Amino acid sequence: xxxxxxxxxxxxxxxxxxxxxxxxQPKWRLDSDTDCDYYDGAQxxxxxxxxxxxxGIPPQESxxxxxxxxxxxxxxxxxxxxxxxxxxDESQAEIAEGLxxxxxxxETESRADRAMSDAYSSMIRGGxxxxxxxxxxxxxxxxxxxxxxxxNEIYWDWTARExxxxxxxxxxxxxWVDRVQASLMLPDQAELIQNSxxxxxxxxxxxxxxxxxxxAFETEQTWGRSxxxxxxxxxxMVRLSExxxxxxxxxxxxxxxDGKAIEYREDNFYHQAAVAQGLVEVQKSLLTxxxxxxxxxxxxxxxxxxxxxxxxxxxxxxxCFRKDRSRAPYGLIRDMRGPQDxxxxxxxxxxxxxxxxxxxxxxxALDLSQNSYQEVAQNISSLRSMTVLNAQRRNAGGFxxxxxxxxxxxxxxxxxxRKKRIEExxxxxxxxxxADTTASSGVAINSLxxxxxxxxxxxxxxxxxxxxxxxxxxxxLIRQDMLGNAASVAVKHGAxxxxxxxxxxxxxxxxxxxxxDIATAQVKVVLEDIPATASxxxxxxxxxxxxxxxxxxxxxxxxxxxxxELSDVPNRHALADQLRNVGNVNPGSGQQAQALxxxxxxxxxxxxxxxxxxxxxxxxxxxxxxxxxxDLDSKERGLDIGQDKNRTDAGIxxxx
Numbered sequence: 001x002x003x004x005x006x007x008x009x010x011x012x013x014x015x016x017x018x019x020x021x022x023x024x025q026p027k028w029r030l031d032s033d034t035d036c037d038y039y040d041g042a043q044x045x046x047x048x049x050x051x052x053x054x055x056g057i058p059p060q061e062s063x064x065x066x067x068x069x070x071x072x073x074x075x076x077x078x079x080x081x082x083x084x085x086x087x088x089d090e091s092q093a094e095i096a097e098g099l100x101x102x103x104x105x106x107e108t109e110s111r112a113d114r115a116m117s118d119a120y121s122s123m124i125r126g127g128x129x130x131x132x133x134x135x136x137x138x139x140x141x142x143x144x145x146x147x148x149x150x151x152n153e154i155y156w157d158w159t160a161r162e163x164x165x166x167x168x169x170x171x172x173x174x175x176w177v178d179r180v181q182a183s184l185m186l187p188d189q190a191e192l193i194q195n196s197x198x199x200x201x202x203x204x205x206x207x208x209x210x211x212x213x214x215x216a217f218e219t220e221q222t223w224g225r226s227x228x229x230x231x232x233x234x235x236x237m238v239r240l241s242e243x244x245x246x247x248x249x250x251x252x253x254x255x256x257x258d259g260k261a262i263e264y265r266e267d268n269f270y271h272q273a274a275v276a277q278g279l280v281e282v283q284k285s286l287l288t289x290x291x292x293x294x295x296x297x298x299x300x301x302x303x304x305x306x307x308x309x310x311x312x313x314x315x316x317x318x319x320c321f322r323k324d325r326s327r328a329p330y331g332l333i334r335d336m337r338g339p340q341d342x343x344x345x346x347x348x349x350x351x352x353x354x355x356x357x358x359x360x361x362x363x364x365a366l367d368l369s370q371n372s373y374q375e376v377a378q379n380i381s382s383l384r385s386m387t388v389l390n391a392q393r394r395n396a397g398g399f400x401x402x403x404x405x406x407x408x409x410x411x412x413x414x415x416x417x418r419k420k421r422i423e424e425x426x427x428x429x430x431x432x433x434x435a436d437t438t439a440s441s442g443v444a445i446n447s448l449x450x451x452x453x454x455x456x457x458x459x460x461x462x463x464x465x466x467x468x469x470x471x472x473x474x475x476x477l478i479r480q481d482m483l484g485n486a487a488s489v490a491v492k493h494g495a496x497x498x499x500x501x502x503x504x505x506x507x508x509x510x511x512x513x514x515x516x517d518i519a520t521a522q523v524k525v526v527l528e529d530i531p532a533t534a535s536x537x538x539x540x541x542x543x544x545x546x547x548x549x550x551x552x553x554x555x556x557x558x559x560x561x562x563x564x565e566l567s568d569v570p571n572r573h574a575l576a577d578q579l580r581n582v583g584n585v586n587p588g589s590g591q592q593a594q595a596l597x598x599x600x601x602x603x604x605x606x607x608x609x610x611x612x613x614x615x616x617x618x619x620x621x622x623x624x625x626x627x628x629x630x631d632l633d634s635k636e637r638g639l640d641i642g643q644d645k646n647r648t649d650a651g652i653x654x655x656x
């Protein structure tokens with residue numbers, strides 16, 4: 001940034017420079033809005049509407065972009081995959097298994113699939129979509145929030161080149177909120193919001209003690225933008241700008257023996273011990289810090305360190321395509337707009353050609369006392385037109401009507417070619433749209449669908465990358481909430497379930513230890529290879545059915561339970577386990593697992609009863625101590641009162 005650097009607790013000058021950078025960015029948003037208008041059917045300009053009206057043609061509805069784009073969106077819904085947490089260390093496989101169950105729950109409860117599907121629709125249509133991964137403000141709702149954010153609310157550092165914006169200096173989100181709501185959200189700045197809203201008419205900023213209002217008033221007077229940019233007095237709303245920015249600080253990192261590095265913290269006893277014993281190497285480094293500030297125009301309402309457990313922005317971009325020079329995003333509709341415009345023009349031309357009539361008439365062919373040339377020209381294209389000819393005309397063929405049917409056929413052929421071009425520029429084959437194709441076999445049709453998926457490889461690969469980032473951010477929030485807290489989760493294990501415990505203290509031969517410590521877990525989020533949709537499971541079931549039918553009877557006993565688990569039959573896993581027992585496939589494995597689970601549950605219940613009894617005894621002991629303390633206090637107070645009374649009586653007697 002030229003002139004003003006971004007530092008901790010960002011200054012007004014640095015924020016103003018960011019706003020100027022945003023205003024000087026390429027004007028790509030209008031094109032993206034136009035792309036989305038084409039998808040919504042708003043494709044006819046005012047000039048074309050007037051042209052239709054002058055020609056007496058009804059409005060044309062030829063939106064071929066929408067069904068083509070919907071085919072791509074359906075492909076995403078059909079091939080959607082679940083999250084899975086993995087670890088490169090086999091000793092942490094149980095941690096990864098438990099966290100996989102937690103992140104699947106978070107994915108479902110936070111409606112992350114819906115948010116990412118909306119972002120995919122936005123990136124395909126407009127070139128970019130955004131998803132917010134953060135904590136929910138409402139304590140009555142699920143603690144994590146995953147929501148789709150409109151592209152026109154987000155502004156980012158245009159110099160960034162990484163797809164995840166890890167090299168971006170800032171990201172800003174603008175949102176209009178009710179003025180009263182803004183005051184409730186930031187009660188410490190309610191007075192400033194009210195004064196800015198009222199135009200500083202109800203306060204003398206230079207009178208009395210220094211409350212900061214004078215500086216705020218002067219800052220607003222020197223701000224180079226209009227008040228209407230952040231104050232909408234007609235609707236009673238204000239525009240809050242949420243600015244996430246990175247700055248750099250000098251610090252030290254510890255290089256571990258395996259080559260990994262972590263930030264050194266002086267308040268961490270283990271870090272101090274590792275340095276004292278020479279187990280790690282200390283290096284000086286430049287560390288990235290993330291902060292967030294809230295702005296109302298030129299007024300900084302809040303500036304705090306990022307509350308997130310990572311150094312990334314909470315807003316994740318979903319890119320479709322980006323221009324090579326300007327890096328501006330664009331979607332599939334951009335190349336479809338030309339053929340779509342031509343289709344509308346050709347439809348109008350075809351309508352005009354079909355209704356066009358060429359009339360050749362001699363100067364004595366009409367009976368001008370019954371009809372004029374203008375009346376003939378207006379009525380000749382009607383189905384019930386009538387023309388009165390001159391009975392005394394010199395040439396019997398002096399009145400001739402011609403229609404251009406041959407030109408209409410050529411225009412119709414052009415319309416069909418432009419319709420096909422819309423699909424071609426989008427990389428979408430007619431088989432993906434469910435339309436008739438020249439392919440005559442199922443294998444050929446599947447091959448065309450696969451080719452269409454290959455053409456869309458770049459946007460789909462970008463989507464999978466962004467989807468994985470959403471899962472990684474969700475996992476970081478889950479891990480932060482689990483740090484230092486004992487927890488457990490039930491995961492599927494064969495035909496039953498098992499309990500995975502986190503941060504539980506256990507006794508080992510070398511002393512007490514933490515079982516499945518979340519703080520030291522080296523895990524990551526990946527996407528399953530197999531889609532989790534019902535249609536894909538149906539395809540798997542169909543293919544597996546053919547395998548089972550062709551297998552020998554001895555193999556069918558093994559394969560049939562596995563085929564049953566691919567279906568949507570209720571209790572399919574329990575039924576499959578019963579089939580294995582009937583067919584002597586792993587006989588008794590289900591019973592042994594169930595018996596082990598029952599013994600484990602009984603032991604855990606016994607342990608819980610012992611702990612509950614100890615807690616009850618502890619509560620009784622504490623209550624007894626409290627009662628004893630109260631008795632002693634009352635006795636002491638009684639003794640003090642008695643002594644005071646005796647001293648008083650003695651004084652009275654002495655006076656007498």
